[in-house]
Amino acid sequence: xxxxxSKVADECAQYAGQYQSGFITTQGGNxxxxxxxxxxxxxxVKSQVSKVLHECEQKMYKSVAFPAIGTGQAKQSPAKVADxxxxxxxxxxxxxxxxxxxxxxxxxxxTDMLRDFYESMKKREDSDSSTTESWVxxxxxxxxxxxxxxxxxxxxxxxxxxxxxxxxxxxxxxEKVDATESWLKELILKEQFENIISDExxxxxxxxxxxxxxxxxxxxxVHVQFLTDVSxxxxxxxxxxxxxxxxxxEIQEMVQRIKSTEEEQSKAELLYNLVEWRYxxxxxxxxxxxxxxxxxxxHARMTKKxxxxxxxKKKNYKVDLNTLKAxxxxxxxxxxxxxxxxxxx
Numbered sequence: 001x002x003x004x005x006s007k008v009a010d011e012c013a014q015y016a017g018q019y020q021s022g023f024i025t026t027q028g029g030n031x032x033x034x035x036x037x038x039x040x041x042x043x044x045v046k047s048q049v050s051k052v053l054h055e056c057e058q059k060m061y062k063s064v065a066f067p068a069i070g071t072g073q074a075k076q077s078p079a080k081v082a083d084x085x086x087x088x089x090x091x092x093x094x095x096x097x098x099x100x101x102x103x104x105x106x107x108x109x110x111t112d113m114l115r116d117f118y119e120s121m122k123k124r125e126d127s128d129s130s131t132t133e134s135w136v137x138x139x140x141x142x143x144x145x146x147x148x149x150x151x152x153x154x155x156x157x158x159x160x161x162x163x164x165x166x167x168x169x170x171x172x173x174x175e176k177v178d179a180t181e182s183w184l185k186e187l188i189l190k191e192q193f194e195n196i197i198s199d200e201x202x203x204x205x206x207x208x209x210x211x212x213x214x215x216x217x218x219x220x221x222v223h224v225q226f227l228t229d230v231s232x233x234x235x236x237x238x239x240x241x242x243x244x245x246x247x248x249x250e251i252q253e254m255v256q257r258i259k260s261t262e263e264e265q266s267k268a269e270l271l272y273n274l275v276e277w278r279y280x281x282x283x284x285x286x287x288x289x290x291x292x293x294x295x296x297x298x299h300a301r302m303t304k305k306x307x308x309x310x311x312x313k314k315k316n317y318k319v320d321l322n323t324l325k326a327x328x329x330x331x332x333x334x335x336x337x338x339x340x341x342x343x344x345x
Contacts, residue, residue, distance in 0.1 A: 004029035004036060012038060022051060035061070045069050045081050049088035056101045063103035068113055078113045082120035090124070109170065193241040195248045201258040202226070202233040209254060216247050224251075268295040278337040279312055279326060286337050297321075301338070 001009055008029035015024045022040045029036070037055065039048050048069060056064045069085065070076035089104055108114055167184060171177040205213075210226075213235070217224035222239030224247065235251055237244050268291040277297045278286035289297065293310050300308040301321055308319045310326065312334070317326035324336040 004031050008036060022048060023055070025055075033065075035059075037064075039069065041070075041074060043070065043074070043076065045076065046084035046088045049085050050092065053088065053092045053101065053104070057098055060100040062100060063105070064101065065105040065107050068106065068108050068110070068117075071110070071113065078110075078116040079120070082113075082117040086117075086120050086124065105168075107168070191240050192238070193244045194236065194238040195244050197235045197237070197248065197251055197255065198232050199255050199259070200232045201255045201262065202235055203228065204258050204262065205254075209258075212254070213251060216250055220247050222247050264292065264295075268292050271295050271298055274341055276339050276341065278339065280335045280337075297338075 001012075008026050011026040012024065015026070022042065024038050024040075026036050026038065028034050037052055039052070042048070049066065052064065052066070066085065068078065068081055070081050071078050085106060092098065106117065108117060167181075169177050169180050169184075171180060205226075213224055216222075217237075220239070220243040222237055222243045225236045227234040227236060237247050237251070239247075272291045272294055275294070275298050277289045277294045279289065281287040288294070289310070297308060297310070297319065300319075305321060308321065310317050310319055312326060312328075315328055317328050317334075319326045319336065324338065325333050326336055327333045
């Protein structure tokens with residue numbers, strides 16, 4: 001109240017006893033804001049925060065800043081206050097009717113309370129990680145401003161989307177503010193990590209695989225970027241160390257699966273030039289199997305397997321590699337051929 005000035009104090013005295021919904025609104029006075037909403041003390045923190053948020057939306061305010069309500073003279077538990085304040089903000093953010101209020105800030109002067117609010121946010125993230133639009137994305141939207149939707153990505157290019165966080169540091173002196181800023185920067189850099197995956201197989205990523213990579217980045221809150229103008233192509237992952245490592249492992253598994261598939265296809269192509277397996281078609285002429293099935297049949301023969309399950313015209317057949325006959329689930333049998341390419345000429 002001292003910082004706001006005597007005019008605000010006079011206005012509060014004028015409205016004393018006339019409050020509605022548990023608060024009164026005055027001008028901003030000497031503070032860098034247009035209005036001040038003064039809450040009437042009670043222990044219902046969630047209800048108070050909810051009422052203020054709806055009042056801001058109704059009055060078309062674009063932003064609002066809260067202190068840690070009730071942790072001063074009311075001596076409420078910081079952990080309880082954190083839970084109730086964040087509960088109210090989450091419920092408000094999920095309402096489709098919200099149009100005007102874009103930024104919500106919680107200003108915490110007591111450093112020992114930061115962990116209570118962090119733990120409260122982390123608890124929600126862990127319990128709500130499977131939802132389509134998690135509470136974290138809502139907090140980012142309301143705490144740090146709503147972002148315009150990005151343009152539709154082009155093939156092989158991941159959108160570069162960075163959510164900015166603003167730290168406002170207040171202190172007794174410039175020296176203490178500078179020290180806190182240095183501490184924050186050091187803490188952030190210590191947690192940051194970047195990993196680059198380089199492999200020719202990255203060039204073979206299709207749209208589905210790119211979408212999977214994008215989802216991984218969103219889920220883990222890391223920045224993933226395709227670099228296709230270098231040789232070999234690269235995927236760069238940056239963010240918090242543990243999340244970068246987790247996403248990197250999954251992408252490396254995708255790369256390995258692509259390489260394994262390409263290797264199988266190469267082997268199948270080579271073998272197809274030497275041996276061709278065929279089945280008797282409907283017009284009494286033999287039809288070649290696809291190259292992968294062709295390789296599976298040849299490998300089964302070379303390893304002296306007795307049977308192999310294959311698909312012919314989308315139906316399941318069991319091949320007897322001794323008699324070269326394939327039988328379906330209903331007992332229908334068709335003949336197979338194994339022809340070396342020298343014989344086929």
